[in-house]
Every structure is written in structure tokens, then in C-alpha cells.
Amino acid sequence: MRQRYTARAVVVGDRAGTVLPDAVLDVADGEIAWVGAAADAPPAADAEVTALPGLLMPGLVNTHAHGPMVLFRGQAEGLPLERWLREVIWPREARLTADDVEAAMTAASAEMLCGGMTTSVEMYFAPERVAAAVGRTGARAVIATPLIPLPGTPPLAEQLRDAVALATRAPADGTVEYGIGPHAAYTLPLPLLRDAAAAAREHGLLLHLHVAETRAEDADLLATHGLSVPALLASHDVLGGRVLAAHCVHLDDADLELWQEYEVAVAHCPASNAKLASGIAPVRGMLDRGLRVGLGTDGAASNDGLDLLGDVRLAAQLARLREGSATALTAAEAFWLATGGAADAIGRPDLGQLAVGRRADLVHVDMADLLFEPVLSPPDVLTHLVWSGTSRLVRDTWVGGRQVVRDGVCTTVDVEALRADVASRAARLATG
Numbered sequence: 001m002r003q004r005y006t007a008r009a010v011v012v013g014d015r016a017g018t019v020l021p022d023a024v025l026d027v028a029d030g031e032i033a034w035v036g037a038a039a040d041a042p043p044a045a046d047a048e049v050t051a052l053p054g055l056l057m058p059g060l061v062n063t064h065a066h067g068p069m070v071l072f073r074g075q076a077e078g079l080p081l082e083r084w085l086r087e088v089i090w091p092r093e094a095r096l097t098a099d100d101v102e103a104a105m106t107a108a109s110a111e112m113l114c115g116g117m118t119t120s121v122e123m124y125f126a127p128e129r130v131a132a133a134v135g136r137t138g139a140r141a142v143i144a145t146p147l148i149p150l151p152g153t154p155p156l157a158e159q160l161r162d163a164v165a166l167a168t169r170a171p172a173d174g175t176v177e178y179g180i181g182p183h184a185a186y187t188l189p190l191p192l193l194r195d196a197a198a199a200a201r202e203h204g205l206l207l208h209l210h211v212a213e214t215r216a217e218d219a220d221l222l223a224t225h226g227l228s229v230p231a232l233l234a235s236h237d238v239l240g241g242r243v244l245a246a247h248c249v250h251l252d253d254a255d256l257e258l259w260q261e262y263e264v265a266v267a268h269c270p271a272s273n274a275k276l277a278s279g280i281a282p283v284r285g286m287l288d289r290g291l292r293v294g295l296g297t298d299g300a301a302s303n304d305g306l307d308l309l310g311d312v313r314l315a316a317q318l319a320r321l322r323e324g325s326a327t328a329l330t331a332a333e334a335f336w337l338a339t340g341g342a343a344d345a346i347g348r349p350d351l352g353q354l355a356v357g358r359r360a361d362l363v364h365v366d367m368a369d370l371l372f373e374p375v376l377s378p379p380d381v382l383t384h385l386v387w388s389g390t391s392r393l394v395r396d397t398w399v400g401g402r403q404v405v406r407d408g409v410c411t412t413v414d415v416e417a418l419r420a421d422v423a424s425r426a427a428r429l430a431t432g
């Protein structure tokens with residue numbers, strides 16, 4: 001059965017910032033079958049028609065998240081990064097169970113769906129339980145199985161073997177994809193990174209790691225090897241294939257050239273980088289070199305609201321401040337970094353844009369609000385969405401054509417019950 005949606009406007013999510021006023025979008029078999037002006041729409045007598053009073057946009061693609069960290073939201077406010085990790089986050093994570101991970105990821109996923117995010121790239125412990133959580137909410141996820149040497153975890157080579165084995169068991173319907181998530185060059189031995197990258201290339205998996213988040217983290221590597229982290233990764237055969245590097249705040253021109261040469265994609269996390277005073281990533285320079293860049297929220301312990309639409313605005317603001325130019329990142333480009341550009345960055349051309357043949361991941365945003373006036377020409381819709389918009393105006397969300405948020409409420413899970421569950425688990429983890 002074909003579903004037809006009419007909307008006051010369709011925001012496509014392409015680089016040009018296309019807005020189609022008075023538009024129609026058809027969905028068949030979970031994919032977008034037609035999109036364009038209502039006046040040009042094909043006849044569809046058999047279609048079930050839903051008239052949406054607001055705008056339709058693509059489901060946002062969050063390119064870097066640690067969803068289960070909603071358990072630690074707001075904890076240790078004001079502590080410097082090192083103390084925040086050692087005194088607050090790591091002791092709690094040491095007490096985590098797989099049940100905690102699934103419950104917290106379910107809550108995070110519901111929160112993201114209500115905020116218009118339909119896909120997130122996750123990196124967290126118990127990846128199969130992260131997958132179970134998005135199976136409950138109906139969201140999509142690319143789950144990079146973390147490789148990290150922590151007390152009580154198996155040897156790294158075994159972690160890598162398990163990660164590759166898990167990746168082969170992903171469902172074929174595109175809801176869950178597994179990748180490999182070696183944490184970072186400063187926490188892992190270089191041979192392991194090389195092996196992880198080789199395995200990712202061999203199986204076509206996303207390799208997701210943290211690079212140059214803070215100025216200090218890579219200083220030891222530079223002192224030991226005399227190379228920046230990008231140069232070190234290149235010299236150890238870690239680059240090439242589907243590599244997605246989170247943060248990339250402290251990259252110089254030579255590093256960016258290496259990223260260009262190896263087609264490394266970047267998960268830019270402006271809110272997390274601002275909260276932790278890590279710095280402002282050189283997004284303009286990345287885009288000018290043709291790098292693929294997507295926006296990420298990072299975990300809720302360092303953002304804290306999982307609100308990618310808010311981060312779109314912050315990305316534009318910070319890029320303009322960094323470059324001292326009001327044209328450094330346009331509203332259209334900033335929005336593209338959370339939609340079509342983000343899908344490109346994670347190597348998923350089936351997501352991120354409202355275009356024929358892509359998956360029907362749709363978000364309906366209420367426009368009956370003062371902050372959406374005036375609309376004097378179609379591009380004003382996108383301008384308002386970026387500069388005035390808020391995820392609180394998200395009314396409905398569909399993933400693969402299936403509605404998972406209706407009138408602002410998640411329809412697949414009980415958010416009130418999840419809220420109570422997360423609260424009690426967080427209290428237990430805080431006290432041991």
C-alpha cells in the first residue's frame with residue numbers, strides 16, 4: 001500500500017538546501033517512491049493520504065553517540081576532563097551490566113526519535129544489547145563494537161575477533177549495521193589498530209575511532225613517534241576504507257591533507273567539544289577539501305541533551321566564530337551535515353535525504369509557531385529550522401515508513417517507565 005504525505009514544505013537535506021513548498025512525498029515498501037511539488041504529483045487513487053500541516057525533513061543522522069551514557073547525564077558538572085573520567089565516569093562504567101546498557105540505550109533511542117534522529121552511530125559496551133534496544137524503539141543504528149583495554153575485558157585480539165563475528169550476524173533489513181570501534185590511538189596499541197582496520201576493510205565495515213579530541217591526549221604519541229596522530233595512523237595502515245574519525249578538533253593542514261588522501265570522514269561534535277572546552281574543529285577547511293563531515297551529539301554525559309537540531313545551529317555559530325565570517329557555514333550546509341552529508345560520512349547513501357529510492361526515514365516538524373514566521377520565500381523554511389528551530393517542535397517520526405513517534409510521543413516504548421528505570425539504575429551506579 002502506497003502512503004502519500006502532503007506537507008507545507010519538504011526540506012530535502014541536500015547540500016544546496018533545497019526546500020519544496022506545498023509538496024507531496026510517497027512511500028512504498030519502506031522507501032521514498034516519489035517526492036516533489038503537489039501540482040506535479042502522479043495520480044495515486046489507491047494511496048492512503050496523510051495531510052501534514054508542517055514541514056517534512058529527513059530523519060537526522062547522528063554520526064557519533066554513546067547512547068547508554070544517558071545514565072551519566074549531568075554528572076560531575078564542572079570537573080575538568082581528567083577528573084570527570086577518573087572520579088565519575090569510569091567507576092560507574094565499571095559497575096555497568098548489559099541490562100543497564102539495554103535499558104539506557106532504549107531510553108536514549110526514544111529521546112533521539114522524539115528529537116528527529118532516526119539513525120545514530122553508537123560505540124558502547126554490549127553492542128548486541130544496544131542493537132536490542134533500537135529493535136525495541138524502531139530506530140536505526142550503526143553500532144561500532146568498542147575495542148578498549150579495560151580491567152575485566154578480554155584480550156584485544158579476542159575483542160576484535162568477536163567484533164568481526166558479530167558484524168556478520170547483522171539483520172539484512174538495514175536497521176542495524178555493526179562496525180568496529182577501536183577507541184583511539186592513545187588508548188590502544190598500534191598493531192591492534194592496524195589489524196582492526198584490515199578487518200574492517202576486508203568485510204566492508206565502518207571503522208570508527210576518536211582522533212584529536214583534545215590537544216593533550218595525543219601529546220605522548222607525538223613525543224614518542226614524532227608524528228601527529230593522523231600521520232601515525234597512516235604510517236600503520238589504519239587509514240583507507242570506511243574510516244569515520246570522531247572530533248578531529250586539533251588537525252593542522254598536513255593532517256587534513258592526509259584525511260583527504262585517504263578519504264577519512266569526520267564526526268564533528270560541536271556541543272561536546274564546547275562543553276569540555278576541547279576546541280573548535282576546522283569544519284570549513286574540511287569541507288573545502290571535500291572531506292565528508294557529519295554532526296554527532298557524542299554521549300549524554302558530555303552534551304547533554306541529545307539534540308542534533310540544536311547542534312546544527314551550534315555548528316554554524318562556532319564555524320562562523322572560528323573563521324570570523326558570517327559565511328563560514330551556511331544554514332543549508334549546517335543542516336546538510338546532520339542529514340545528507342552525515343549519511344555520506346557514514347557510507348550510507350540509503351539515508352539522509354528525502355529523495356526517491358532512499359529509505360523513508362521522515363520527520364514532521366510543526367510550523368504553526370511564531371518562530372517559523374515569516375516565510376517570504378521557500379528557503380526561509382530552512383533558515384528558520386536552523387536558526388530558530390527546536391526539536392520540541394518534532395511531531396511525528398517514521399523509520400522505513402513505520403511511524404515510531406506520533407504527536408510528540410514515542411509509540412513503540414513506554415517513555416515514562418524508561419525514565420523511572422534509568423533514574424534507579426543511575427542511582428545504583430553512582431553509589432555502587
Ligand SMILES: [Zn+2]
Nearest residue numbers: 210246298299
Ligand atoms: Zn565519543
